[in-house]
Amino acid sequence: MEWFSDADYWLGRLLFQRGLAVVYFVAFLSVAAQFRGLIGERGLLPASAFVARVRFVNAPSVFHLHCSDRFLAAVIWTGVALSAALAAGAGDAVPLWASILMWLATWAAYLSIVNVGQTWFAYMWESLLAETGFLAIFLGNADVAPPILVLWLLRWLLFRLEVGAGLIKLRGDSCWRDLTCLYYHHETQPMPGPLSWFFHHLPKPVHRVEAAANHLAQLLAPFALFAPQPAASAAAVFMIVTQLWLIASGNFAWLNWLAVVLALSVLGTGATSRTLGLPAAHHFSSPPTWYEGLVMAAAVLLVALSYWPARNLVSRRQIMNASFNPLHLVNTYGAFGSIGRARYEIVVEGTDDREIGATTVWKEYAFKGKPGDVRYRPSQIAPYHLRLDWQMWFAAISPAYAEPWFPRLLAALLDNNTEVLRLIGTNPFREDPPTYVRARLYRYRFTEWRDLRATGAWWHRTLLGDYVPPVALPGRTTAPRH
Structure with a gap:
């Protein structure tokens, strides 16, 4: 023994x-x-x-x-x-x-x-x-x-x-x-x-x-x-x-x-x-x-x-987070080999307007953990894991990380897919699904002490442009005005 x-x-x-x-x-x-x-x-x-x-x-x-x-x-x-x-x-x-x-x-x-x-x-x-x-x-x-x-x-x-x-x-x-x-x-x-x-x-x-x-x-x-x-x-x-x-x-x-x-x-x-x-x-x-x-x-x-x-x-060509066998035994690990200097976030919005114009009102979907509303203080999630929220961070870095699931996410929102909507924090279209959804890319920065005290905002955000322009399910809307 x-x-x-x-x-x-x-x-x-x-x-x-x-x-x-x-x-x-x-x-x-x-x-x-x-x-x-x-x-x-x-x-x-x-x-x-x-x-x-x-x-x-x-x-x-x-x-x-x-x-x-x-x-x-x-x-x-x-x-x-x-x-x-x-x-x-x-x-x-x-x-x-x-x-x-x-x-x-x-x-x-x-x-x-x-x-x-x-x-x-x-x-x-x-x-x-x-x-x-x-x-x-x-x-x-x-x-x-x-x-x-x-x-x-x-x-x-x-x-x-x-x-x-x-x-x-x-x-x-x-x-x-x-x-x-x-x-x-x-x-x-x-x-x-x-x-x-x-x-x-x-x-x-x-x-x-x-x-x-x-x-x-x-x-x-x-x-x-x-x-x-x-x-x-x-x-x-x-x-x-x-x-x-x-x-x-x-x-x-x-x-x-x-x-x-x-x-x-x-x-x-x-x-x-x-x-x-x-x-x-x-x-x-x-x-x-x-x-x-x-x-x-x-x-x-x-x-x-x-x-x-x-x-x-x-190895000089060290890889991180790789499994060498399908049972995930004796893996290689690593984290944050590179650090981003700027934070990008995708904000998903929808509208129930039949046509898109200058007066269209867009309503924002809130996720359970990732930054969205600038006045929403980041939450303690771990050790629980919000997988969609985590993947949204990667999608904001590069559209390559968004395939093929992100287009399906937008389609699910347009269809009010209840299973997918359970992954979302707040659905602004509880009764009827939106006619259009879009995704916009923002840069987020933490506020300073004086801003937090004055406004209650934890973040500043700056719009960079459309991540995905407005999309709709076929046959549900008329064509948008340009």
């Missing part, structure tokens, strides 16, 4: 498993509330059309067996129930084999969603949750001490997450090297939070300290994860502090929370238990032979798959 497991990490495992289950719970809930409008039968990118053209081997998913809104809902709500049970400690209340099956079913359910989620599920926190969830399958429960191989693989994952993000910054935008990126980032990030305005207005020397601390957390501290205790725990705590800073400054889905959860697995029980006054670990039974074999087989597989992301880390 001594060569296979280490009882000193029972607390780190406990915190990791409970935290991961909570992240799973939030992730499944966010899908439950949004899937019909995104990938449902009347959604913007239906999963049924995707599985009809993509082979199972390229996107493994239970939805290749059957794909309907009812079946999607069944799988999603099963994931909600399993993750809630695991968060409540059910994994420790059942035999080891049953605990493994619970974690396996939760992972398989979420992976199945990610692999048919297309654009909406193409971001790093989805792959990170899939990879982390796979490792959790083999971590055991209260019957056995945590297996050393899985503990080291968790550190390897945290190392790649942090170092990958750090290297992509150094190799990318020059503002990371001269420590000026935070002059812009809090204003131009995809989904500002309620404190982002205040972070943006911190003095520039503080922004430079932020950037320097980011480099320490992502390029130096990760190497200490492989050092003896208490150095490894100290590095993990430093990473947790920097992640909490990121959580306070913006909305990045569950990315930062999952990084915190991974760091918790590094904490050694000895010093932590004494500091918190926790009891020592109870006696663990010897792990079954079948369990030892399962863990070792998984470890061999993951070490072999680590070749590609390890090579990517040292």
